[in-house]
Amino acid sequence: MLIDAHCHLDFPAFDADRDAVFERASSAGVGHFVIPGTIRARWDAVLGVGRRHDVSVCLGLHPYFMESHRDSDLDALAQALDDNPQVVAVGECGIDARFPETLEAQWKLFDAQLRLAKARKLPVVIHCVQANDKVAKRLRQLALPVGGLIHAFAGSPEQAGRFLELGFVVGLGGAVTFERAKRLHRAVGSLPDDGYVLETDSPDMPLAGHQGQRNEPAALVQVCRAVAALRSQSPECVAANSAANARRLFRL
Template identity: 55%
Template sequence: MLIDSHCHLDFADFTPDREAVIARAEQEDVSAFVVPATTVASFPAVLALVDSPARIFGALGLHPYFLSEHGDDALAALHQALDQHAGQVVALGECGFDARLADHDAQWQLFEVQLSMAREFSLPVIVHCVRANDEVAKRIKQARLTRGGIIHAFAGSQVQAERFLELGFVLGLGGSVTYPRANKLRGVVASLPDDGFVLETDSPDMPLCGFQGQRNEPSRVAKVADVVAELRASSRHDIALSTTTNVQRILQLNV
């Protein structure tokens, strides 16, 4: 069994054929999906998916990319939703920091408050981190979280990877690792411990090599598994087994 530890099945991109997308994933032995919210407006859709027949697990958070959409009451709304849906939510996320975006101070403030909430509710964190691995790791350490989490779409160095692992996090591996030019990342992937990573697609974004320009889908987490298996001189079966175990441990999933 494979788990897509990060996909946005709530996005409108999947409205026309969401059930077919899930069915295609299941045909590739992808049997569970983690869907992180990005804005307060997305909370109802994510929570509705959690109640669906498929094995879909939801997380609630405020993504830095949508900073302009997070009104003054967004953090209060997140806190209320985490409290109200404590039994339905497996993590706080997607939250984090993106150095490509503006308003760095506001991004950091938003991230730090969410880390504080994660500690309050004893939730793991799904972290969006772009070109800021060292600073994100520093702030995670300062937050003194009770649980770890997942560094989504990790693309850092060996040293940065080891630091996140020491903080109780695992690294999310997705489309980026499928590109032959990603030599540094592929080298890190080859040397990670078996309990240090999970698989993801970030559907509908982050297309895999060979699928550029196409909508990404959770079914392709199987192709990510194949690439990771090749880099680690392993098999898809073993990669599926270890990464499923890792997601279950980090997010305390009952699958």
């Protein structure tokens, strides 16, 4: 069974056909889905989808949506984590260095969420764009007890290795299907079997040849095949390793 370790099936992009999306994924062999939170206003939607038996959820404050966050959201997140013991991780949180105008605020928000996760011994789901080295340094300083997921990893083998040393796994998605992603391909080939999970980031992160289209979890099968080719392993082996890693990380 495949597990989509990161997909936003609560997003409005799926409102018209969410059940059909789940059915297509199930038919393709995707049997479980991990849905992260992004903004406080969407946590109820995430928790709502999480009532399904095949869905696990995370709650967090995403750095891409800084204009949506308020100071009170951190207290609300702490309360939501305490009120919803079924939540498997804090996230999606992190750093997106494409937006330097909010970078200072991003770091404050990220650090606060890391501390919430540490206090509750929860893993973290991290969005990390153009900031792998700085994020790894901060994670090393905080020494989180249960690690987490570096979502949509696109770095080097050396950067992947540093995250793995800290108890994290890296998320592999549609980016691995692009021929030009040579550095990422080298990283994928260098990972140990327990160092990665497969994800789609649906509705985002479409596969090569599908740019501009809505992504969905059924595409995880193609991600799995691409990763298998890069690792010279069978798709069945990659699917089994990824699922085992997701179960271990999120205690599924």
